[in-house]
Amino acid sequence: MPAPLAIIPWPRSVDARDGELLLPRGARAEIRGGGGDPLLARTAERLAEVLPSGPRAHEASIVIEVAPDGRADPESYTVEVTRDLGRVRAASPRGAFYGAETLAQLVEPAPDGSRVPAVRIEDAPRFRWRGLHLDVGRHWMPVASIERWIDAIARFKLNTFHWHLTEDQGWRLEIRRYPRLVEIGSKRKETIVGHARRGPKGYDGVPYAGHYTPDEARHVVAYARERGVTVVPEIEMPGHSLAALAAYPELACRPGPFEVRTTWGISEEVYCPKEQTFEFLENVLREVMAIFPSRYIHIGGDEAPKTRWRECRIAQDLIAREGLRDEDELQSWFIRRIERFLAANGRRLVGWDEILEGGLAPNATVMSWRGTAGGIVAARAGHDVVMCPQEDLYFDHYQGPVESEPLAIGGMTTLDDVYRYEPVPAELTDAEAAHVLGAQGQLWTEYMRTPEHVEYMAFPRAIALAEIVWSPREARDPAGFRARLPRALAELDRLGIRYRRPEDL
Ligand code: ACM
Helix, strand or coil, X not given: CCCCCCCCCCCCEEEEEEEEEEEECCCEEEEEECCCCHHHHHHHHHHHHHCCCCCCCCCEEEEEEECCCCCCCCCCEEEEECCCCEEEEECCHHHHHHHHHHHHCCCEEECCEEEEEEEEEEECCCCCEEEEEEXXXXXXXXXXXXXXXXXXXXXXXXXXXXXXXXXXXXXXXXXXXXXXXXXXXXXXXXXXXXXXXXXXXXXXCCXXXXXXXXXXXXXXXXXXXXXXXXXXXXXXXXXXXXXXXXHCHHHECCCCCCCCCCCCCCCCCCECCCHHHHHHHHHHHHHHHHHCCCCEEEEECCCCCCHHHHHCHHHHHHHHHCCCCCHHHHHHHHHHHHHHHHHHCCCEEEEEHHHHCCCCCCCCEEEECCCCHHHHHHHHCCCCEEECCHHHHXXXXXXXXXXXXXXXXXXXXXXXXXXXXXXXXXXXXXXXXXXXXXXXXXXXXXXXXXXXXXXXXXXXXXXXXXXXXXXXXXHCCHHHHHHHHHHHHHHHHHHCCCCCCCCCC
């Protein structure tokens, strides 16, 4: 009988064979090819974690081969385990990294070392964008925690970390040209206590601050890169920008002063569409692009009230001059202008689905969060989309009985709900569905003050997400996922992640 294979995400094809590879103490892995890519150094480290320690054996028990072999997908790989050897073959370091991870998940303790069941696995991801988002605007999170989460998600083959860096409640990335973004924008005088929309409101009276230096952000980028994860930065505009306006009130439609927001919810204050604002945003984005090599730059675009623009002479003159119909078209004009700037710098714009209102910028990628409607419209118009619907993939929602869970923003999205989610809306044709790049889980942190709480909300829901974005649709198997989950949870234990243990495990 083959041992149970507790791989998450489940591979495209798994052919369990008879027998097993015994890994004696001191068993060694060898990497061939790949040109010293940092992903391979990490791959070697990962294997060293699971190989039984001892004086190093002469012969390698595991061989990782990286060589171009005509494979189209750089994330694909093959694993073949026989009685003699464990072999991973891939055309790129990313494929090798994933193949080694799959192999690592197969290693079991044995009396005199470890063993791996004989198997042949062919694997490649279903989707290219397999993401987890984190809002550090509402609550700043330490670099070490962020890196621990990146390490964890990479083990389940998620490949995108969407870092939401600016908010009404705090600007978190140091921008050298605009020091007040940190001096003023990264601090708030206090924070609301309890739920912002329910019960009596009070404030804690405790000043709150936190930001990342460019070097710290670069550290996160490099750490992620070694694990096949791209960091996509988000700089919000035109809304969710009150912290920036507190620092630079001249970028608003009306005279300040403004204060960094101390409660949750949406601020009416947005950037004024004046030249000075674009100069500011372009300078900010230049520094952002210098830190983040990601092809995609997220510019937010969600929840931007139009109240101020309706009352603003500059905004109204611009609407008249550009022949725009209304403030929605002005937001579109704003986003298109930023898109041109990003494109001129070789980057692509991604934004929340409000960027559809008033007309989508030509090459924009849309994150569909208000359900799937935005994703459907965008895909039908030939735009790429990432599915992030709040009902299914907002990990700030409750995940169990409200009475026994810590305070959350609302909603209810259990682990099973996440696992049931299908990223391709049934309404799309195959050609339209090709625009669905993937899906992403969201961690908005209004009600998560600590890394521990983020971990509780993120895991294991992020592991269910990992399987739905990697594994073939036909392989979806709730009972099988449950059966494989304990091993994944043990891995989270080893990483020191304080996840929410499912009731039945
Ligand atoms: C969002 O949840 N405002 C994208």
